[in-house]
Amino acid sequence: MSKWTGVLSMDLENRKGKTIAKRVFFQGAFKVMRPIYHDDSGKVCYYLLNPGGGYLDGDRYKMDISAEEGAKVTLTTQSATKVYKTPNNYAYQETVIYLKKGSYLEYLPDPLIAYQNARYKQKNVIHMEKGATFLYTDILTPGWSPNGDYFSFDSVQLITEINWDGKLGVFDHIKLTPAQQNLSGLGYMEGYSHLGSMIIISEQTSTSIIDEIYQSIETEEIDIKFGLSKLEVPGFSLRILGNSTQHIERVFTKCLHIINQKWFHRTPSSLRKY
Amino acid sequence: MDNRILSLFQLCDSNLPTGAFSHSFGLESYIQDGKVKDPESFYEWLRVYLHEQLIYTDGLVCRLIYDALRKKDIQKIWKLDHLITVQNLPRETRQGTKMIGYRMLKLAESLYGMPTLSQYRERIDKKQSYGHPAIVFSMVAHGLEVSKQNTILYYLYSAVSSQVQNAVRAIPLGQTAGQTITHKFQPELTRAAESIMQLHEDDFGIVSPGLELSQMKHERVNIRIFMS
Numbered sequence: 001m002s003k004w005t006g007v008l009s010m011d012l013e014n015r016k017g018k019t020i021a022k023r024v025f026f027q028g029a030f031k032v033m034r035p036i037y038h039d040d041s042g043k044v045c046y047y048l049l050n051p052g053g054g055y056l057d058g059d060r061y062k063m064d065i066s067a068e069e070g071a072k073v074t075l076t077t078q079s080a081t082k083v084y085k086t087p088n089n090y091a092y093q094e095t096v097i098y099l100k101k102g103s104y105l106e107y108l109p110d111p112l113i114a115y116q117n118a119r120y121k122q123k124n125v126i127h128m129e130k131g132a133t134f135l136y137t138d139i140l141t142p143g144w145s146p147n148g149d150y151f152s153f154d155s156v157q158l159i160t161e162i163n164w165d166g167k168l169g170v171f172d173h174i175k176l177t178p179a180q181q182n183l184s185g186l187g188y189m190e191g192y193s194h195l196g197s198m199i200i201i202s203e204q205t206s207t208s209i210i211d212e213i214y215q216s217i218e219t220e221e222i223d224i225k226f227g228l229s230k231l232e233v234p235g236f237s238l239r240i241l242g243n244s245t246q247h248i249e250r251v252f253t254k255c256l257h258i259i260n261q262k263w264f265h266r267t268p269s270s271l272r273k274y
Numbered sequence: 275m276d277n278r279i280l281s282l283f284q285l286c287d288s289n290l291p292t293g294a295f296s297h298s299f300g301l302e303s304y305i306q307d308g309k310v311k312d313p314e315s316f317y318e319w320l321r322v323y324l325h326e327q328l329i330y331t332d333g334l335v336c337r338l339i340y341d342a343l344r345k346k347d348i349q350k351i352w353k354l355d356h357l358i359t360v361q362n363l364p365r366e367t368r369q370g371t372k373m374i375g376y377r378m379l380k381l382a383e384s385l386y387g388m389p390t391l392s393q394y395r396e397r398i399d400k401k402q403s404y405g406h407p408a409i410v411f412s413m414v415a416h417g418l419e420v421s422k423q424n425t426i427l428y429y430l431y432s433a434v435s436s437q438v439q440n441a442v443r444a445i446p447l448g449q450t451a452g453q454t455i456t457h458k459f460q461p462e463l464t465r466a467a468e469s470i471m472q473l474h475e476d477d478f479g480i481v482s483p484g485l486e487l488s489q490m491k492h493e494r495v496n497i498r499i500f501m502s
């Protein structure tokens with residue numbers, strides 16, 4: 001099982017105020033587009049893409065990213081991650097990120113769309129030094145089936161482990177198996193169709209910014225349910241149940257805006273893709 | 275053996291002063307939303323809480339701690355204490371669990387005087403470990419030579435019966451209704467204990483989105499009778 005369908009590996013460094021990749025390697029069905037600098041902050045943006053158009057039976061993808069001191073990077077995808085039916089083996093994606101002190105990495109992929117009878121497992125492992133900043137979001141959609149039924153995939157499993165200063169600081173494990181669970185019921189998706197998760201880790205985290213983000217989400221006039229809480233390490237997590245990708249993205253954009261303004265005195269660029 | 279079971283029953287008593295009665299683990303958010311309002315809706319919440327959260331966290335940890343004690347793999351215990359604490363993303367439930375764990379540990383240490391308990395407490399005092407009731411309970415049960423299956427079952431029983439007591443006070447339900455629920459719930463506990471024995475270690479920490487969200491939302495509840 002050690003053979004990968006696609007591998008991507010990148011080392012990023014800060015060279016005179018501009019973040020550049022000192023090494024980029026990719027192989028198989030995993031690619032990265034040329035770097036884009038949205039503004040003059042020196043922050044680089046990489047769009048990841050899957051030339052095959054989606055994950056198939058038994059596909060295994062691996063991404064390794066490291067950011068040196070002072071490097072600033074946005075990682076996003078070019079479009080939604082689609083997982084097609086997996087009759088034999090689940091599709092798997094593993095991401096390992098190393099962040100040195102003073103680095104900034106935001107990993108903001110497009111939503112996950114698992115098709116009928118798809119099984120998908122994703123594992124993100126982050127290693128951060130004190131003084132690094134990590135921003136992460138993901139959106140799980142109800143998937144796709146020919147007759148429009150929601151949650152027709154077999155299973156979706158999302159694991160995120162964040163190591164802070166050499167110790168495990170966050171362990172997040174979501175696993176939806178619609179055939180075995182009453183997903184629309186109490187305790188599960190509570191009648192909503194989309195699940196958004198955001199994790200922010202930074203020494204700059206304070207109760208006041210969490211309160212500000214909470215109040216700002218509360219003023220949104222959209223039908224969502226959300227929870228926000230401080231983690232064991234400096235940072236917080238946000239969970240949102242909603243009825244569309246757009247609603248969840250709207251909340252994420254708002255949060256990222258507040259964080260960038262408060263901590264870095266900058267306005268995040270739009271990651272326009274379409 | 276009977277004396278040992280009696281000794282463990284003392285830890286299952288919902289009157290045990292660990293502070294467990296002041297933590298609803300998100301139940302109060304559902305009560306305030308009007309989603310949990312009677313014996314039927316509470317039963318449904320309790321079922322989901324047991325099968326979608328407790329088995330993957332506290333329940334699986336009981337089993338893994340028991341195995342680690344049997345193999346004298348003490349490092350594994352400290353690792354699990356760390357893991358079960360950081361997987362608990364809602365701050366209130368995480369802090370509440372630590373508090374209950376520590377109080378139960380101090381009480382258990384004075385009642386049973388087992389060296390592992392003292393070691394665990396010293397680690398917490400030195401901030402090397404966090405403290406968790408499922409770990410304390412498993413240490414005591416293992417020390418009393420209670421079987422692994424029974425350890426898991428009794429732990430689940432104690433966790434569930436505290437929540438029944440909470441529901442009786444908060445919804446509120448009559449005492450008889452509470453007892454009826456506990457009685458009717460027995461097959462669920464047996465089934466949960468069986469599932470735990472079948473789980474893979476990789477299943478650790480699975481959370482159900484709605485339950486977790488209700489635990490996070492509780493932090494913003496203004497008028498409350500529970501701390502979580």
